[in-house]
Amino acid sequence: MITYIEELTDQEREAIREAIQLLYRQTYLLERRYDRRTEKYQYTKEYRTCSTHLEFLKDYFAVAGISLEENVHDGIIYIQGETLWGEKLPRLATVYLLILKLIYDEQMAQAASSTRIVATAGEINQKAGAFRVIKSIPSPTEMRRTIALLKKYQIVEPLDILEELNENTRMIIYPTVNLVLSGDHIRELLESFSEEENSGEETAIQNTIEDLSE
Structure with a gap:
């Protein structure tokens, strides 16, 4: 390795x-991102x-005991390992992630082939x-902050101006949502994730949302 570098x-x-x-920060990289300027x-x-x-x-x-994988079909390179701990997400971002995964799966199931998955706020x-x-619609400030955070992690790409x-x-939903949420029981998890439970808790960005269902 030393000779190579x-x-x-x-x-x-x-x-x-x-x-x-x-x-190391977000555990995956996306091959292509949507540029709103060039469309x-x-x-x-x-x-x-x-x-x-x-x-x-x-x-x-x-x-370091970490494997580096490439999903050519979805255009994602990611790392996996027991020692990895993703960064924490606030509650609203966690809720949005669950919903985005649900929407992504629903639209992909209806698509004849790979297509751009888009959802509205x-x-x-x-x-x-x-x-x-x-309990109620989040404030515009909360929504903008949450969407901007998910954009930072290459999970969504707003097609319209957040301001x-x-x-x-x-917003486009990137296939990276499949890495963050890999479970098959999103609806059950959503039903168990009530407003009173886990209030104020944060969730790690990679694969740990599934732990909430245990």
Whole structure:
């Protein structure tokens, strides 16, 4: 590994360092993200870096007992390991994640082929209300903060300006939601995730939402 990294340029080594840090923070990288300015999907530099140096990075993470995997179909590179602890999410972001996963699965089940999955803020809040995981519609400030956080973790991409947030505000749901929530019992989990339970608790970003159902 040392020989490999020494043969790279300073710019390549810096790109690898940034990609590794991002993987440790959120455990996955998305190949393409939607650019609202061009209205097209653009390749991300971190994914391209990992793809270029994939074998080196697999060996690098293996030293720490972590596996680096690539899902070519969904365009995701991610790490897995018992020692990984994702960052914490506030309650509303956790609720939105559960709803986004439900919407994603519903739309994918109806799609004839892989397609862009889009949900509106109104649809998300309506479903959250139907499952009684929120007592009232969150304030615009809370919603903007939550959506911005999920955008940071490459789970959603707003198609409309967040400063003008309303029930018609659209957002793409990225397939990374499948990494955060891998269980098959989202509806049951939502029904058990009442407003009174776990109030104020936070949830880790990767795969630990399933623990709430235990």
